[in-house]
Amino acid sequence: xxxxxxxxxxxxxxxxxxxxxxxxxxxxxxxxxxxxxxxxxxxxxxxxxxxxxxxxxxxxxxxxxxxxxxxxxxxxxxxxxxxxxxxxxxxxxxxxxxxxxxxxxxxxxxxxxxxxxxxxxxxxxxxxxxxxxxxxxxxxxxxxxxxxxxxxxxxxxxxxxxxxxxxxxxxxxxxxxxxxxxxxxxxxxxxxxxxxxxxxxxxxxxxxxxxxxxxxxxxxxxxxxxxxxxxxxxxxxx
Amino acid sequence: xxxxxxxxxxxxxxxxxxxxxxxxxxxxxxxxxxxxxxxxxxxxxxxxxxxxxxxxxxxxxxxxxxxxxxxxxxxxxxxxxxxxxxxxxxxxxxxxxxxxxxxxxxxxxxxxxxxxxxxxxxxxxxxxxxxxxxxxxxxxxxxxxxxxxxxxxxxxxxxxxxxxxxxxxxxxxxxxxxxxxxxxxxxxxxxxxxxxxxxxxxxxxxxxxxxxxxxxxxxxxxxxxxxxxxxx
Numbered sequence: 340x341x342x343x344x345x346x347x348x349x350x351x352x353x354x355x356x357x358x359x360x361x362x363x364x365x366x367x368x369x370x371x372x373x374x375x376x377x378x379x380x381x382x383x384x385x386x387x388x389x390x391x392x393x394x395x396x397x398x399x400x401x402x403x404x405x406x407x408x409x410x411x412x413x414x415x416x417x418x419x420x421x422x423x424x425x426x427x428x429x430x431x432x433x434x435x436x437x438x439x440x441x442x443x444x445x446x447x448x449x450x451x452x453x454x455x456x457x458x459x460x461x462x463x464x465x466x467x468x469x470x471x472x473x474x475x476x477x478x479x480x481x482x483x484x485x486x487x488x489x490x491x492x493x494x495x496x497x498x499x500x501x502x503x504x505x506x507x508x509x510x511x512x513x514x515x516x517x518x519x520x521x522x523x524x525x526x527x528x529x530x531x532x533x534x535x536x537x538x539x540x541x542x543x544x545x546x547x548x549x550x551x552x553x554x555x556x557x558x559x560x561x562x563x564x565x566x567x568x569x570x571x572x573x574x575x576x577x
Numbered sequence: 578x579x580x581x582x583x584x585x586x587x588x589x590x591x592x593x594x595x596x597x598x599x600x601x602x603x604x605x606x607x608x609x610x611x612x613x614x615x616x617x618x619x620x621x622x623x624x625x626x627x628x629x630x631x632x633x634x635x636x637x638x639x640x641x642x643x644x645x646x647x648x649x650x651x652x653x654x655x656x657x658x659x660x661x662x663x664x665x666x667x668x669x670x671x672x673x674x675x676x677x678x679x680x681x682x683x684x685x686x687x688x689x690x691x692x693x694x695x696x697x698x699x700x701x702x703x704x705x706x707x708x709x710x711x712x713x714x715x716x717x718x719x720x721x722x723x724x725x726x727x728x729x730x731x732x733x734x735x736x737x738x739x740x741x742x743x744x745x746x747x748x749x750x751x752x753x754x755x756x757x758x759x760x761x762x763x764x765x766x767x768x769x770x771x772x773x774x775x776x777x778x779x780x781x782x783x784x785x786x787x788x789x790x791x792x793x794x795x796x797x798x799x800x801x802x803x804x805x806x807x808x809x
Contacts, residue, residue: 352727381681385733386725395583440730 341365342421344375346387347431349438357438366417372428373401373412389442396554399490403442404431409492409552433495435504449494452507455533456515461525471523484517484562486555493549493559499542506542507533509549509559516562519569527573535570543567582697588625588763589753590617592782592795597641601782602795608648608655612641619780622797623762669734677722680737687714687740687747695751700767704755711748712788718744749783752790756781774804 342364349357362379373394380387392400394413401412405420406429420428436444462471493509500506515534519526527534534540540563549559591611592601595618599609613633620632694707718741725733759773760766780795 350727352729378681380733381684382679385679385723386727388725388730388732440727443730443732 340368340417340421341424342375342417343425343427344379345427345429346376346379346441348387348441350386350440368416368418370417371413372405372410372415372417372420372430375417375428376412376430386441388440397488399488399554402433402490402492402495402554404433404495405429407431409433409495411490411492411554414554433491435495435497435500436491444491446491448504449489449491449508449510452511453489453514455507456511456518457530458511458514458518460518460521460523461529463523463525473522477522480522481517481520483557484513484520486557487513487517488555490554492552492554496548496552498546498548499544503538503542505538507539509543509563512540512543512563512566513557513559516566519566527569531570531573534566535574540567540570586625586630587614588617588621588623589619590615592617592619592780593637593641594618595637595640596644597637598644601793603793608652610641610645612638617780623764672721672723672734672737673726675722678720679724680721680740683714683718683721683740683744687711687744690714691747691751695747695754698765698767699754701755701758704751707751708748708755708790711744711751715744715748715788745785748785748790752792753781753783756792772806778804 344362344364345359346362347357348354348360362383364375364378366375373391376387376389377391380389389403389412390400391413392398394401396411396414399411402409403412404410405412405415412430417428420426430442432438432442432444436446436449439445487510489510491510493513494500497506497509500508512534515530518524519530519534543560543563545560545564547560550557550561553559591599593611593616594600597610597612597616599606599611614630616633616637618633618637620637621629690707690710694703694710721737721740723731723733723737725731754764757764757777758766758769759777760770761772761777778797778799780797782793782795784791784793
């Protein structure tokens with residue numbers, strides 16, 4: 340089938356502002372959107388810039404907006420974005436991050452917020468003599484939170500970030516949850532200041548847009564709410 | 578979601594000792610290290626078992642890191658041979674300044690040749706063709722030019738340089754596969770279906786020189802584990 344890809348272009352060395360460029364393509368229904376982008380890049384316009392790496396939904400590099408919704412280009416089939424010949428597919432970069440070129444955005448603020456929640460294992464004891472034991476149920480508490488690949492889809496979709504650019508954002512909060520609900524870890528003790536803050540968990544207003552777009556099906560809003568509850572309990576106990 | 582076979586892991590790689598130092602056994606390269614999937618200590622032989630790729634990272638990545646820290650403390654900083662910087666600047670400049678081919682077709686041909694002729698089930702005459710075709714692609718690669726001359730975030734230059742590396746690796750893989758006249762681990766040949774420990778229980782090392790592949794061998798250490806037929 341034929342589709343028309345409308346891709347947002349922007350080269351800061353040449354353009355004053357972003358614009359849309361159209362490409363007519365012959366594609367198969369079960370091709371992925373990433374295949375279409377790769378075809379354009381390899382055979383039509385080599386200046387089309389986008390990030391990609393594993394091309395099978397694990398690295399999170401090719402998150403972008405496809406027909407207005409945040410998705411991984413390698414996991415979106417053409418048939419998910421277009422129905423019949425001549426259908427238009429709109430491709431735009433993620434929101435809330437500065438566009439570096441075409442579909443590439445500056446991930447620095449996103450990664451800084453990720454680092455700010457201390458996304459690494461802080462053991463309860465200083466000198467660990469043997470491995471930690473953890474039950475299946477204890478593991479279940481934070482299992483979903485381990486799935487985050489930092490693709491940025493949730494960060495782009497979150498309406499809070501439209502106005503409050505200092506909000507930590509959904510992904511950072513997921514990474515915090517991964518550790519604070521881990522029975523082996525020091526948890527909230529080391530992260531309370533950054534989480535229990537107006538720009539931390541309390542900025543989340545339950546829009547659920549993050550949960551809607553997460554390509555790893557992480558129940559993000561739920562994890563944030565569980566974190567809020569845990570913080571309240573922590574405060575009451577002191 | 579389409580379900581298709583794909584290359585998931587590469588056995589073999591840059592030969593190293595257990596500290597991650599690159600060495601062929603005959604020649605050592607002081608200060609050059611490799612660890613992970615790109616390296617070959619070897620811990621996997623002809624077929625890596627599931628989850629054992631972690632060993633490459635956690636054990637040998639760590640050992641290499643420690644050895645590097647030591648090496649760096651006890652060695653002079655050395656110097657880069659003259660002309661290298663200029664050679665690379667010229668190379669990138671040439672990619673940007675002339676008209677030429679786009680890379681798409683070259684990628685496709687490389688993928689097709691490797692998937693069909695150096696795939697899961699291999700056969701001598703197909704592999705012979707593959708080696709010829711890859712050598713031809715490597716020569717024709719010189720025709721590729723870049724369309725995007727921008728200085729920053731130039732993905733095109735990066736991926737065209739990577740394509741050259743991919744073509745080199747394709748030639749190493751194809752030549753080594755053609756050369757090994759037996760089946761062993763992931764290397765399955767319809768024309769040599771049995772494993773031949775008498776002739777082929779050895780590592781092969783490939784080197785590309787002037788467009789041709791030279792092959793050398795290294796013995797396998799079987800002092801701890803003797804090879805046996807796989808019967809489970």
